[in-house]
Amino acid sequence: xxxxxxxxxGGDFFRAIGEEFEDxxxxxxxxxADVLDAWYDPSPQAVxxxxxxxxxxxxxxxxxxxxxLRRVIARSRGIPEESILLGSGTSSLMYLAxxxxxxxxxxxxxxxxxxxxxxxxxxxxxGCRVVRHELSAAEGFRPDPDRQAADCRDxxxxxxxxxxxxxxxxLDAEGMERLLSLLPSGCRVWIDETYVDFAPEGWxxxxxxxxxxRVIVAKSMSKFYALxxxxxxxxxxxxxxxxxxxxxxxxxxxxxxxxxxxxxxLRDPDYYAEARRITEEKRVGLARELASLPGVEAVYPxxxxxxxxxxxxxxxxxxxxxCRELGVFLRNCDSLSPRFRDDHLRTAxxxxxxxxxxxxxxxxxxx
Ligand SMILES: Cc1ncc(COP(=O)(O)O)c(C=O)c1O
Numbered sequence: 046x047x048x049x050x051x052x053x054x055g056g057d058f059f060r061a062i063g064e065e066f067e068d069x070x071x072x073x074x075x076x077x078a079d080v081l082d083a084w085y086d087p088s089p090q091a092v093x094x095x096x097x098x099x100x101x102x103x104x105x106x107x108x109x110x111x112x113x114l115r116r117v118i119a120r121s122r123g124i125p126e127e128s129i130l131l132g133s134g135t136s137s138l139m140y141l142a143x144x145x146x147x148x149x150x151x152x153x154x155x156x157x158x159x160x161x162x163x164x165x166x167x168x169x170x171x172g173c174r175v176v177r178h179e180l181s182a183a184e185g186f187r188p189d190p191d192r193q194a195a196d197c198r199d200x201x202x203x204x205x206x207x208x209x210x211x212x213x214x215x216l217d218a219e220g221m222e223r224l225l226s227l228l229p230s231g232c233r234v235w236i237d238e239t240y241v242d243f244a245p246e247g248w249x250x251x252x253x254x255x256x257x258x259r260v261i262v263a264k265s266m267s268k269f270y271a272l273x274x275x276x277x278x279x280x281x282x283x284x285x286x287x288x289x290x291x292x293x294x295x296x297x298x299x300x301x302x303x304x305x306x307x308x309x310x311l312r313d314p315d316y317y318a319e320a321r322r323i324t325e326e327k328r329v330g331l332a333r334e335l336a337s338l339p340g341v342e343a344v345y346p347x348x349x350x351x352x353x354x355x356x357x358x359x360x361x362x363x364x365x366x367x368c369r370e371l372g373v374f375l376r377n378c379d380s381l382s383p384r385f386r387d388d389h390l391r392t393a394x395x396x397x398x399x400x401x402x403x404x405x406x407x408x409x410x411x412x
Contacts, residue, residue: 052165053380055079061372076402078393079374081210081240081351083271084324085396088316091272091309095302107301110294114304118279121311127284128255130291133298135239135263135278139166141293142261142280146202146233147173153202154178156188158382158389160210160237167204176200179384185346186212186353190220194227203228206237208244211378211391213347218247225253225260235261242269243321244348254281261286268350269317270310275303324350328394334404335392340411350394353378356411360387367410373403 058077062069086092095102108114111131119126132138139162147153149172155163157177167173178196180186186209197203208215216224221236228234241249241264254262261282267273277299280287299307310317332352336344343355356364361377368375378389392403 048380052161054161055081055374055376057369058374061369061374074372076373076395076399076406078395078399078403079376080273081268081349081393082273083268083320083350084327084394084399085271085320087271087306088310088313090313090316091306094309095306098305099302102302102305105301107297107299107304109296110291111299111304114277114299114307115279117308117311121314122251122281124251124255124281125284128281128287130280130282130287130294131299132278132280132294133276133300133303134267135237135265135280136162137276137298138263138278138280139163140170141290142235143167143171145286145290146235146261147171150174151202152176152200153204154193154197154200155204156180156206156209158186158209158211158378158385159204160206161380163204163206163237167202173202177383180209180212182343182345182355185214187214187346188216188220188224190216190224190227194224194229197228197232200229200232202233202235204235204237206239207248207250208240208347208349210240210349210351211353211376211381211389212345213240213349213351213353214345215244215248215348217245221248221250221253225257228259230259233259233261235263237263237265239263239265239268240349240351242317243324243350251281254283258283258286266307266310269321270307271320272303272306272310275300275306277303277307324394327397327400328352331392331394331400331403334400335407338404338407338411341407351391352394353389353391355389357388359410361385361390362387364390364407364410368403368406371402371406371409373406375403375407 153173254260266277376391
């Protein structure tokens with residue numbers, strides 16, 4: 046990945062596996078905690094359907110604009126079909142949508158720290174002026190709606206990830222309601238809800254986005270539904286705005302395997318509710334163990350499948366390097382905030398064996 050051309054992301058573990066996929070059994074030897082993919086498999090009924098029909102699914106053109114998947118999303122999320130736009134992951138939808146939401150020179154507010162793709166696309170692709178709303182470490186990086194709204198006084202766009210990455214915390218339903226009531230009427234709000242299904246019930250704003258013209262929700266099916274490799278995501282917004290985007294959205298952008306798996310996943314809410322419950326248990330355990338490691342100075346509160354923590358010497362970059370030698374890939378968060386200086390790491394919450402390896406690698410690296 047060339048940082049001059051793209052935002053910095055995790056995913057370096059593919060170098061250890063082999064970027065030309067010669068021997069995928071190597072995936073068992075690495076702990077890919079530098080990306081936030083689910084530690085669990087997709088719903089067994091999704092896996093079974095794909096397994097049963099794989100060659101046919103591989104050679105067949107999918108429904109052109111994912112008509113059936115869109116209907117299933119609408120039914121399962123309780124929103125009108127006309128408020129949904131599908132894409133091959135929310136990443137591709139960002140590149141379609143932002144040029145219609147912001148102009149060169151217009152003012153956009155981002156969070157600090159925050160997922161890096163947004164500053165890349167708004168500053169470098171669209172050419173916005175970007176102001177970063179600083180979340181306070183002392184408050185566990187939880188947004189304060191009043192302070193946030195004050196920073197949006199002159200902005201035409203607020204972009205937030207809720208719950209946020211890399212912090213894991215965010216605004217609950219009450220906080221979001223307050224923020225929306227305080228924002229100036231000319232300011233649109235993009236809420237990236239990639240991790241919202243890990244959070245307590247009631248945080249999701251999809252229904253608000255379907256009725257409030259100012260609000261757009263970006264919903265990835267990568268992480269919570271364990272479909273990162275398939276690339277499925279959607280936007281929820283005002284039907285008029287969605288209708289303006291539709292002619293620009295390419296045909297067959299969501300592959301057939303992805304459409305079938307996503308439909309089956311949405312039909313299996315009980316499986317994912319259990320995955321969420323177990324993820325919470327594992328996160329609480331991992332946070333406790335991390336906090337007890339000498340050299341870990343703070344572990345921040347999280348409602349997601351990942352944890353942000355602050356480290357002292359030998360510094361985040363060196364710790365990442367040492368862990369890598371042990372097959373454990375963690376994320377150095379320097380690129381996610383101008384305030385981070387070789388002192389913040391993020392780890393995904395994984396299964397018990399991988400979490401044990403993460404803790405052991407960190408113990409050695411910090412020592
Ligand atoms: C906050 C956030 N938004 C969006 C994405 C991209 O998601 P997708 O797989 O839907 O493109 C990621 C991926 O890591 C993410 O962390």
